[in-house]
Amino acid sequence: MALLEIKNLHASVAGKEILKGITLSVEPGAVHAIMGPNGTGKSTLSNVIAGREGYDVTQGEVLLDGKNVLAMSPDERARAGIFLAFQYPVEIPGVTTSAFLKTALNAKRRAEGKTEVDAMEFLKLVKAKTAALGMPYDMIKRALNVGFSGGEKKRAEVLQMTLLEPRLAILDETDSGLDIDALKVVSDGVNALRAPDRAFLVITHYQRLLDYIVPDHVHVLAHGRIAASGGKDLALELEAEGYAKYLDTAA
Amino acid sequence: MKPSEIIDHPFAGAYAKRLGVKTPWQGHLPGPKMEAWRFTPLRTLANTPFVPASASAEVDVTELPRGVPLIAGAARLVLVNGAYREDLSDADFGPGVTISTAEAFASSSRSPLALLNAAYASAGVSIDAAGPGLRPIHLVSIGAAGAEPAAFHPRLRITVAPGASLTIIESHVGLPGQTYFSNPVTEIALAENANLRRYVSVAEDSEAFHLATATISIAAGGSLEAFHLGLGGALVRQDITVRFAGRGAAARLNGAYALSGRSHHDFTTVMDHNVPDCRSSQVFKGVADGDSHGVFQGRIHVARDAQKTDARQLHKALFLSRGPEIDCKPELEIYADDVQCAHGAATGEIDHDQLFYLMSRGIDPATARSLLVEGFLTEAVDEISVPEVQALFRDAIGAWLKSRDIARARP
Ligand SMILES: Nc1ncnc2c1ncn2[C@@H]1O[C@H](COP(=O)(O)OP(=O)(O)OP(=O)(O)O)[C@@H](O)[C@H]1O
Ligand SMILES: [Mg+2]
Numbered sequence: 001m002a003l004l005e006i007k008n009l010h011a012s013v014a015g016k017e018i019l020k021g022i023t024l025s026v027e028p029g030a031v032h033a034i035m036g037p038n039g040t041g042k043s044t045l046s047n048v049i050a051g052r053e054g055y056d057v058t059q060g061e062v063l064l065d066g067k068n069v070l071a072m073s074p075d076e077r078a079r080a081g082i083f084l085a086f087q088y089p090v091e092i093p094g095v096t097t098s099a100f101l102k103t104a105l106n107a108k109r110r111a112e113g114k115t116e117v118d119a120m121e122f123l124k125l126v127k128a129k130t131a132a133l134g135m136p137y138d139m140i141k142r143a144l145n146v147g148f149s150g151g152e153k154k155r156a157e158v159l160q161m162t163l164l165e166p167r168l169a170i171l172d173e174t175d176s177g178l179d180i181d182a183l184k185v186v187s188d189g190v191n192a193l194r195a196p197d198r199a200f201l202v203i204t205h206y207q208r209l210l211d212y213i214v215p216d217h218v219h220v221l222a223h224g225r226i227a228a229s230g231g232k233d234l235a236l237e238l239e240a241e242g243y244a245k246y247l248d249t250a251a
Numbered sequence: 252m253k254p255s256e257i258i259d260h261p262f263a264g265a266y267a268k269r270l271g272v273k274t275p276w277q278g279h280l281p282g283p284k285m286e287a288w289r290f291t292p293l294r295t296l297a298n299t300p301f302v303p304a305s306a307s308a309e310v311d312v313t314e315l316p317r318g319v320p321l322i323a324g325a326a327r328l329v330l331v332n333g334a335y336r337e338d339l340s341d342a343d344f345g346p347g348v349t350i351s352t353a354e355a356f357a358s359s360s361r362s363p364l365a366l367l368n369a370a371y372a373s374a375g376v377s378i379d380a381a382g383p384g385l386r387p388i389h390l391v392s393i394g395a396a397g398a399e400p401a402a403f404h405p406r407l408r409i410t411v412a413p414g415a416s417l418t419i420i421e422s423h424v425g426l427p428g429q430t431y432f433s434n435p436v437t438e439i440a441l442a443e444n445a446n447l448r449r450y451v452s453v454a455e456d457s458e459a460f461h462l463a464t465a466t467i468s469i470a471a472g473g474s475l476e477a478f479h480l481g482l483g484g485a486l487v488r489q490d491i492t493v494r495f496a497g498r499g500a501a502a503r504l505n506g507a508y509a510l511s512g513r514s515h516h517d518f519t520t521v522m523d524h525n526v527p528d529c530r531s532s533q534v535f536k537g538v539a540d541g542d543s544h545g546v547f548q549g550r551i552h553v554a555r556d557a558q559k560t561d562a563r564q565l566h567k568a569l570f571l572s573r574g575p576e577i578d579c580k581p582e583l584e585i586y587a588d589d590v591q592c593a594h595g596a597a598t599g600e601i602d603h604d605q606l607f608y609l610m611s612r613g614i615d616p617a618t619a620r621s622l623l624v625e626g627f628l629t630e631a632v633d634e635i636s637v638p639e640v641q642a643l644f645r646d647a648i649g650a651w652l653k654s655r656d657i658a659r660a661r662p
Contacts, residue, residue: 078613094626
């Protein structure tokens, strides 16, 4: 069974149809890259899968391990294994990153019937994960995302992902805002998580990321539809030729 | 204010009849037509048949009510129904601090409630601090009504001598399930280069009334850092006036409130800048749930001569449901031209993007909302410079959040 199954998904925002029939099947262990021009619905697709409000799904289905994702609340989806690394991570004043991480981690552990981590275990775990991502450990004492630089926010998203070990990770332009070294560190973090029972949807504008996180499939999203799918070479082709031919045909 | 000074005031009659007629003062309470009381109606207070609270010695209080923290290193001073209880207080306040009970001393406040206090207060309690290395004081005011609703009028004076530095933590609480009216008046004088850190927590019983009036004067170079927490009571008002009396004086006056049920909480502040080169800053944050009502009235007055004043004020509040009401009234009266004054106010609901972000990490909505509310109030509590007190107040807010299910209160 596919890990994620999207069937003929239509969704609109403020009365305007953005997703116009998306069908996509993601097998466990696979990495799918989604590319496409600005404003074609890549973030909309991520948000609909994660359960953000403000999107009307007018047709279609999203299944995770065969279960109807669209009927679940965002927190249920997360506990079922969906993780969205936000294109624009949200600042949460007054809530320390560490308190947030611990709450999220324990919510997941409870859902899995495991015991909660205690303060010592948690600190050890976070120390190791921050070090692996080249983040200063002290960062977790700061309010979540508040005053983080663009790149720091993206690293913090990946830190959350490596802590929560989701089944399906959606990375919405996680590479934008990262410097060249950070891109490598973050990609290593993602690659380390690659596993037979886990899948990734990697949304990006840049082929460079896909040199590090090598995808099994590449899709072009244009005008709310998947206009083309192929192997990793499709990304190279897009890099060379741009999106013009998909915009013409899909218009 | 000496009894002789209030002879021309409506409460003079009340004073004459004290301990006599049951509720002679209630007809004289400020009404909604008085601008300062527009948002805080006193009808219920006026209609409750209070008797004067028993002299404290007769009240059977042998231990502190639940929720009053034990503060390591602080000397405890306990008032029951407004009167000093030696048996519950520490014997030794350390060098430099003198506690005395004195005949009611003057208050510079002309608020009707302060006058009422003057008419009814029994002996005042005076805390006089001088010299280095002062031990912090934990003042606990306990309301204990008994079978009938009872009123009491604590009268406090705090003086800090030149160059001295004092920390005082106040816990205002009551015995559960009782209807009482606490009407404390506090007069504070900071001498030149004196410092006071004053942290006040008002967590009265849900049937209780608490109308506090505090006046703080700060001489040249002196500084005040105050934090006021309001966590409940049927009707609570914390009325705080800071008078800058000498150059280079500074005040940081911050606070937070968290309201539920039918609680009403009012912060009324006045920053009275009469001399040049003084600084005041205020950050107040509140959350309101149920059918509660929050009020913030902040007046900044800068006299013509008070050049180079720096005065800032911020009030932010969150509605946790559709039921509550929040009124905010900043007032800037600025007569000097070379000043920096700023005020800001914002009310809203819990941010949907923030809520989604937390939930997208598997955190259930109740916990997510609770984290956000705590974070919102924490930003104000972070202004407290003493880490132990900061932790104490944060815990109090945490307990308030736990005691209720804010998840059910959907916007
Ligand atoms: N709340 C909204 N109200 C109106 N239009 C919206 C709203 N949210 C998204 N849209 C529109 O939906 C379209 C798709 O947006 P989306 O963010 O999914 O694009 P994207 O493919 O992620 O683009 P980018 O590459 O720039 O991140 C855009 O035209 C956008 O303006
Ligand atoms: Mg996008």
